[in-house]
Amino acid sequence: MSANSRLTIAAHTLTWIGLYQRRGHEVATSEQIAASVNTNPVVIRRLLGELRKAGLADARRGARAGWMLARDLAAITLLDVYRAIEPGPLFALHPATPDPECVVGHGIGPAMTAVYDSVESALCRELAKTTLEDVLRDVLKAG
Amino acid sequence: MSANSRLTIAAHTLTWIGLYQRRGHEVATSEQIAASVNTNPVVIRRLLGELRKAGLADARRGARAGWMLARDLAAITLLDVYRAIEPGPLFALHPATPDPECVVGHGIGPAMTAVYDSVESALCRELAKTTLEDVLRDVLKAG
DNA sequence: ACAGTTGTAACAACTATTGTTACGATTAGA
């Protein structure tokens, strides 16, 4: 797959806003964030748009416009971020329906679905363990 | 991402070969497997080529050619299959290096890498729990 | 020698990601 950096950029973005707000600023602009992420401001705005729909960020428009967190960093887990920006499931079943006359073709779908459900649960459990507060702490420790 | 059905098709393919061999046949052809999966034989051959490189399948060429398992179904986990066919990591870091002068830009990479390592470990642990023997049992139960 | 199959290259269609330009909509403040 074309490697997926959306979760990285989303976590970067929200962490950046959180730190900026703790330093006393009200809002952060997509241009400031893009400079830190090293990308185009539109990429940041697109991503923040999805994060806003998920209730993780808010935007103020007009003059003195910009972005702020909708919840504290400690109240946002990486699972929240993942759910906000990753649309589909990790694994898919067959593109075309397998032969229903074949024993394997008939039973493989449900069998794999059960496995994929377990795997996605494990992935979500793991992502839920880390909050953006944890991420910020690690980031500052690395400095 | 364009949804990834490679693991599904690979598990289907190996399970099909395993069942076919248990019914007394020596080898299975990509055409037979493709009929069950409902796709083109070349798709199966490509996938089996990667599975062969990983030591999970073997091919016989010439007349009476076809595919066989290199190990018993019970000795192949879904993690083995996953490792054989999925090249990259689940999540990627930034496409372009983030600003190293920024605290967040500087520390976010290592922080996210640690998280991604944990997540991939959890995913692998979960995939390792299921063997193709388990898959075949579920498949036959569903019938 | 023949027939059947593997192994692989080449190509098209489709989708997702990332980056970019452009421009209307919005609003605090002069």
Add this chain to the structure above:
DNA sequence: TCTAATCGTAACAATAGTTGTTACAACTGT
């Protein structure tokens, strides 16, 4: 009321991965 800054979004190109397809050389049991 005007202005300047920023959001919100559409549109497009470049790149890459997946899936399906055709084609053909290489191989080997009979």
